[in-house]
Amino acid sequence: MKLLQxxxxxxxxxFCLSGCGxxxxxxxxxxxxxxxxxPDPPVVANCHAGIRGGRFIISEIGDPKTFNPITENEQSSIxxxxxxxxxxxxxDQQNQTIEPGLADFWTNSPDGKTWTLRLRxxxxxxxxxxxxxxxxxxxxxxxxxxxxxxxVTRDQFIINGKKFTxxxxxxxxxxxxxxxxxxxxxVTFGNVPIIPKHILEKSVADGxxxxxxxxxxxxxxxxxxxxxxxxxYKTAQYTIAERNPYFLEVDTNGTRLPxxxxxxxxxxxxxxxxxxxxxSGESDVDDEVIPSQYDxxxxxxxxxxxxxLEPGVGVMREFLCFNENTNVNAKTGKxxxxxxxxxxxxxxxxxxxxxxAIDRQEMVRSIYFGRAIPSYGMESPANKKWFDPKIATYxxxxxxxxELLKEIGIEKRNGNDNLTDSDGNRIExxxxxxxxxxxxxSQALLITKDLQKLGIKVIFQPVxxxxxxxxxxDTFDFDCILGALGSGGLADPSSGMNVIESSGFTHxxxxxxxxxxxxxxxxxxxxxxxxMQTLDENQRKKDYDEVxxxxxEQQPLVFTxxxxxxAAINPKIGNVRATxxxxxxxxxxxxxxxxxx
Numbered sequence: 308m309k310l311l312q313x314x315x316x317x318x319x320x321x322f323c324l325s326g327c328g329x330x331x332x333x334x335x336x337x338x339x340x341x342x343x344x345x346p347d348p349p350v351v352a353n354c355h356a357g358i359r360g361g362r363f364i365i366s367e368i369g370d371p372k373t374f375n376p377i378t379e380n381e382q383s384s385i386x387x388x389x390x391x392x393x394x395x396x397x398x399d400q401q402n403q404t405i406e407p408g409l410a411d412f413w414t415n416s417p418d419g420k421t422w423t424l425r426l427r428x429x430x431x432x433x434x435x436x437x438x439x440x441x442x443x444x445x446x447x448x449x450x451x452x453x454x455x456x457x458x459v460t461r462d463q464f465i466i467n468g469k470k471f472t473x474x475x476x477x478x479x480x481x482x483x484x485x486x487x488x489x490x491x492x493x494v495t496f497g498n499v500p501i502i503p504k505h506i507l508e509k510s511v512a513d514g515x516x517x518x519x520x521x522x523x524x525x526x527x528x529x530x531x532x533x534x535x536x537x538x539x540y541k542t543a544q545y546t547i548a549e550r551n552p553y554f555l556e557v558d559t560n561g562t563r564l565p566x567x568x569x570x571x572x573x574x575x576x577x578x579x580x581x582x583x584x585x586x587s588g589e590s591d592v593d594d595e596v597i598p599s600q601y602d603x604x605x606x607x608x609x610x611x612x613x614x615x616l617e618p619g620v621g622v623m624r625e626f627l628c629f630n631e632n633t634n635v636n637a638k639t640g641k642x643x644x645x646x647x648x649x650x651x652x653x654x655x656x657x658x659x660x661x662x663x664a665i666d667r668q669e670m671v672r673s674i675y676f677g678r679a680i681p682s683y684g685m686e687s688p689a690n691k692k693w694f695d696p697k698i699a700t701y702x703x704x705x706x707x708x709x710e711l712l713k714e715i716g717i718e719k720r721n722g723n724d725n726l727t728d729s730d731g732n733r734i735e736x737x738x739x740x741x742x743x744x745x746x747x748x749s750q751a752l753l754i755t756k757d758l759q760k761l762g763i764k765v766i767f768q769p770v771x772x773x774x775x776x777x778x779x780x781d782t783f784d785f786d787c788i789l790g791a792l793g794s795g796g797l798a799d800p801s802s803g804m805n806v807i808e809s810s811g812f813t814h815x816x817x818x819x820x821x822x823x824x825x826x827x828x829x830x831x832x833x834x835x836x837x838x839m840q841t842l843d844e845n846q847r848k849k850d851y852d853e854v855x856x857x858x859x860e861q862q863p864l865v866f867t868x869x870x871x872x873x874a875a876i877n878p879k880i881g882n883v884r885a886t887x888x889x890x891x892x893x894x895x896x897x898x899x900x901x902x903x904x
Contacts, residue, residue: 343435343552345563347428348411350556352564354882357901363567363880364590365894366581368743369772370574371546374529374537375520376500377450377458380813381776382793382890387572388500390548390897391433391531393555395424395443395481396497400895401886403692403798405493409438409501409532409555410481419488419842422496426479431553432503433536434527440475445504447473449511456516459812460499463804467836471496487840490847491801506530534565534898546572556898566901577743585613585875592880594891596873597746598678604875613875616885616893620680621872622687622798623890625750625791627665627738627865628815629658632783633824643783647732652786656711658862662701663708664757670868674749678873682866684859685807689869689887690798695852698859708761719762726762735764739778740789742769750867751789783818790815792864793890800838800851807835807854816863827857879903 371384376392379385395410410424430438451460452470464471469486476482483496506528510519520529526537534556535548549569556564573590575581582600585593586607596604596615608615629652632643644652651657667681680688684698712718716729726734738755740747748769755765765787770778778785792806805811809823809832823829831854838850858864874893876883882899889895 343431344429345557346430346555349427349563350407350411352556352558352899354558354896354899356558356560356562357566357881357899358903359562359566359568359901361567361902363570363592363897363900365570365572365592365594366575366584366590367546367572368575368577368581370542371522371540371572372773372776373521374524374540375502375517376531377446377460377502378456378517380459380780381773383772386891387546387548389533389891390535390570391529391533391537392500392502393531393533394498394500395426396493398494398498400798400889401884403888405497408497410497413493413497415492420485422483422485422492423476424481424483424497426481427555428479430532430555432505432530432532433551433553434506434530435553436503436505436530438501438503438532439478440481441478442501442504443481444473444475445508446499446501447471449504449508450502450516451499453511453516455514456511457812459805462808462811463495463801463839466839488842489839490842491799491839494799495801501532503530503532535570538569543574545574548572554898558899565898567897570897575743577745579745580743588612591877592893593875594893596875598675598870598873599746601676601678601873604873607875608878611878614878614880614883616874616876616883618872618874618885618887618892620687620689621870621887621892622689623791623793623870623872624682624685624687624866625747625789625868625870626682627661627754627867628788628790628863629661629736629865630783630785630787631816631824631863632818632820634783644786647728647730648736648786651717651728651734654715655861656715657717658865659701660708660711660761661758662862662865663704663711664761664763665701665754665865665867666703666757667867668703670750670753674746674753675868675870679868679870682869684866685803685855685864687869689872692798693800693848693851695855697852698855700859701862705757705761712761724762725764733764734762735766736786737766737768738787738789739775739785740767740769741772741775743772746870747789754789754867779815780813780818788815798888800835800847800854804835807858808832825861827861831857877902 367383369383371387373379373384376388379388394408397406397408399406409426411427412425414423432438450456466486472484474482507519510516522540529537534551534554536551538549539547547569550565578597581593584590604615607613630644631653634643636643671679683700686694688694717726720727740751751767755767758765805813809820809828814820834850834854838847872887872892876893879902881901881903885892
């Protein structure tokens, strides 16, 4: 209790953080940039006062699938929606501190289960309508907890099958009662985007919410409360977000944020194209500089064309995932996965053998030029608070891989170089990855080569990004996926609930599993629930360490590489605070960024 009560008391007062954090202000000067009234009190950004104006250009791989922050589940949508919506509280991703957001005050009860959050007065949606406690209750009770609306948010806010109780005390006050103590409440619940009841209530009632805020929507009807609002979208070309005139944050001079007039997200086909846009001056930032492009950006920095940001080893973990889905397709009546392949994929020793067969050090050398580290587990060492260094590792050992395969009846027979199982089936599978990523394609080719040495045939088929997402979350039509996990910017175990928990929306190896299909998955469910129900940080760490150790032993995700984080930004941009803990290391605080000239 002491930890959370201390945070609540800390959040109750106006405060100032080091760097470019935010605080709740009590008095600011008249905002000359707009006549729209400010909330009372506004958020005051504790950063250098900047200059208003200019268009900030960001390159994105692929189009967004939705502008709905509740149903989003892929990076191209997330990257844009974070500009359009805000939560009750904010998480400073550089300092890892909780800050006020839509709510300027919060308290916790002595038993740790009842939270009371007070909204700022005169909050407005981007269309000028009032933002009140009704919107918060609607977001949770009518949408997130609605069983008819699939979303990735719900998983981490159900404890032992029980939902949180969210109620309105008055127009500005919301009460949240958790079924058990919920340790990451401030960092997770407070970070969930709030959506407008007056715009979306009808779509919930008529069952069309999942298509609300679609890419075909009228931009004026995509109403949010973030620093920007949607202005225009052109398929395969760009998305434009303009300054939200009702945004709740100002700088220390009283100038309403954000500083940029608008932000344009231009669609590019690949990471290389993204880099070329940045290096040629056609975009202002590259939040994902791939290590192979390091030297080019370093040279560009020397010429004054960009600032290269190097915050360190990142949190992105790349992985192989085999389809362990035991379900039958309701339409075709056929198994989602070929039974012979399913028998291999669901065998722990098969997955361990694959892990031993991958030469991660060669990937570090040939793909990342030494600017990466081998990865074996659910967390990156960059997340110093939660990383478990005791997990099992799988250094390159093809002989060990063959021994494990032989133990489950997979070996070379009759002088043939191909591996077959005890039923005579050749060991082969299709591996999908995202098109447009040269590092992913290079990694896939090295994995294919490593497995071919064992006698395993891998058919590599890169697919367009959104098609890859469909395979994982809709059709379940895949053998093996080469993908990656980020942190979502929260760096807390609860942010991985939707992947780790057996019923999680992105439980990659068995998507939308209804109940645990293995004892070890059931154990992880228990541990993940337990770690959320204690305020003892040491016990949380112990529980999550065991989860990491189970994943490392069972290898449902065969992790491969964690690259260093690099980003590049226009050298004329001020208030840049790079961090490895965000998937957008250069632009996570976009509302504070500005052109210095």
